[in-house]
Amino acid sequence: MTPKILPTSLFRRMVPGLAGLALTACAHDPHTLLDTLRTHRLVDLSHPFAVDIPHWSGFPPATRTTLYDYPQAGFKAEQYCHVGQWGTHIDPPGHFFAQLRMLDAIPAGEMLMPLVVIDVHRQVAANPDYTVTLADIIDWERRHGPVPAGSFVALRTDWSKRWPDQAKMLNADAQGVKHYPGWSLEPLKYLYETRKITASGHETTDTDPGLSTSKDDYSLESYVLGTNHYQVELLAHLDAVPEAGAVALVVWPNVARGTGFPVRVLALVNPAP
Incomplete structure (x- = not known):
């Protein structure tokens, strides 16, 4: 199968933080784009993967077993056993809805997006039960303009x-x-x-606040996935990226009919002026 290449025009719309000059020049010299990207700061928005990290209480513990070890075998290989929703992870629509998209049905073009950070960490510090409001979104737009179509919107609470x-x-x-x-x-x-x-994410274990999940109410996650869009849970280090202007890259294995999997989320941040 021939991989799909994003047209430069579409790439510009998706990733407004990158210089158009570099994108044009890369058609003749791929090193120009690479050099431009290397001037940007890279922030990992994922937690380290381990067997004893926080997770939804209904899931069994993860295990990590050594199958072969050195020096006896001459190499080391390990077996990991965990649910798809482990650590910083993606919930595709198929996590809740059998008829909607699973991991392998989400195109690579939905992995690279403008990053929008809605910062409510001060409100949460005063009230751990705080839920983001439409006014919070409008306030972001008052400072930065309309939320770009195709964005990855991350909710910063500093809960991570x-x-x-x-x-x-x-x-x-x-x-x-x-x-x-x-x-x-x-x-x-x-x-x-x-x-x-395109997608949204947050630092907590759930889309819905704790007061709701304590009553087994996951209606907000059901809404997001029911739109046939995906979400990412248990994000980290959102305090290290700006509210606007960065780019998010969300990457996961191409699991056939996958209903969830750990992800690596990276933010590409423009260098300071």
Whole structure:
């Protein structure tokens, strides 16, 4: 199968933070684009993968087993056993809806996107049950202009600073009710239906806030996946990227009929002026 190459015009629309001059020049000299990219800062928005990291309570523990080891075998090989939704991971629409897209049905063109960061970490510091509002999105647009179509919108709460402590991530009270921030329906509908974003992500274990998941209410995640778009959970280091102007690269294995998998999320940030 011949790989699909994004046209330069489409690439410019998807990635406005990259210099158009470099994109034009790369048609004649691929090193020009590479040199331009190397002037940008690369930020890893993923947590390290391990067997004992925070995860949804309904999942069994992950395991990591050594099958062959050196020096006896002359090499080392390990077997990993984990659910698809482990660590920083992608939820494709097929995670909730059998008739919608699985991992292998999401094209590579949806892996590279303008990065939009909605920063509500101050609100969350004052109220761990805070849920993002439409006013938060409008406030971002007042500063940066309309959320670009095709964007990856990440919700910054700084909740990832509690990693890798499972108890601190869940933040449950004495009655077992979890208290962590999340999305709300109105801003999600605005982003997906009006602004036509490609995907969204957050630092917590769920789209829905802890008060909702404590009641087994995952209606917001159901909404996102029901639009036939994907989301990424358990993001990290959103405090190291700007609210606007960066580029997100979300990469996962091309798992046939995959319903979820750990991902590597990288942000390409323009150098400081």
